[in-house]
Amino acid sequence: MSDIRIGIVTVSDRACRGEYEDRGGPAIHDYLGEVLSCSWDAVPRLVPDTIAEIQDCIVQLCDVEGCCLVITTGGTGPAKRDVTPEATEAVCDKILPGFGERMREVSLEKVPTAILSRQTAAIRGSSLIVNLPGKPSAIAECLDAVFPAIPYCIDLIDGPRLTTRPERMVAFRPQK
Numbered sequence: 546m547s548d549i550r551i552g553i554v555t556v557s558d559r560a561c562r563g564e565y566e567d568r569g570g571p572a573i574h575d576y577l578g579e580v581l582s583c584s585w586d587a588v589p590r591l592v593p594d595t596i597a598e599i600q601d602c603i604v605q606l607c608d609v610e611g612c613c614l615v616i617t618t619g620g621t622g623p624a625k626r627d628v629t630p631e632a633t634e635a636v637c638d639k640i641l642p643g644f645g646e647r648m649r650e651v652s653l654e655k656v657p658t659a660i661l662s663r664q665t666a667a668i669r670g671s672s673l674i675v676n677l678p679g680k681p682s683a684i685a686e687c688l689d690a691v692f693p694a695i696p697y698c699i700d701l702i703d704g705p706r707l708t709t710r711p712e713r714m715v716a717f718r719p720q721k
């Protein structure tokens with residue numbers, strides 16, 4: 546078992562009910578497999594769009610499972626049941642608004658409706674939580690834009706050292 550554990554959370558009523566197969570969680574898993582050069586373990590979860598269940602899931606992944614990074618997909622839009630950003634912020638100590646700003650910026654080059662996502666990122670203790678939209682195609686688009694800053698962010702919150710495959714992704718760590 547690796548000391549680097551990463552939570553992968555699909556937030557979807559319909560995937561939970563079995564109306565479609567979850568493609569978001571596997572897309573995040575594949576992305577991390579491509580980008581990371583360190584050994585790591587995935588801790589996957591599938592939850593419906595209810596604030597209590599999303600909050601409980603994030604808290605469990607951070608505090609019990611010891612995930613240094615939790616990536617969610619789905620529930621970031623304006624629909625009545627979309628509450629992933631609220632659930633994230635409710636269980637976190639610090640909000641990192643730059644993540645959402647940058648992800649929306651790159652997504653707007655792909656789809657005008659990217660502006661509808663309220664995706665954010667935040668810190669709980671020594672864990673970083675990053676929200677992605679539900680559309681499986683949004684996963685690599687958004688993560689490519691912010692991933693270079695993720696390993697250093699985890700360094701700063703006393704998490705484990707994440708390393709990347711330089712031919713796929715160069716993690717930026719400022720010179721000390």
Ligand SMILES: Nc1ncnc2c1ncn2[C@@H]1O[C@H](COP(=O)(O)OP(=O)(O)OP(=O)(O)O)[C@@H](O)[C@H]1O
Nearest residue numbers: 555556557558559560566567568569619620679680
């Ligand atoms: N986890 C997923 N796996 C596969 N496709 C998904 C997933 N989440 C979203 N999609 C696709 O992206 C489209 C847009 O996502 P939408 O915003 O409706 O998802 P959502 O708000 O998470 O809804 P639900 O909770 O019912 O999945 C969906 O119609 C579906 O085709």
Ligand SMILES: Nc1nc2c(c(=O)[nH]1)N[C@H]1C(S)=C(S)[C@@H](COP(=O)(O)O)O[C@H]1N2
Nearest residue numbers: 619620621622652658659662678679680683
């Ligand atoms: N890169 C990217 N971002 C995207 C999209 C997309 O297809 N690609 N879909 C948008 C749409 S249509 C919505 S409604 C919001 C919120 O989606 P969610 O509720 O599934 O999280 O994300 C937006 N961001």
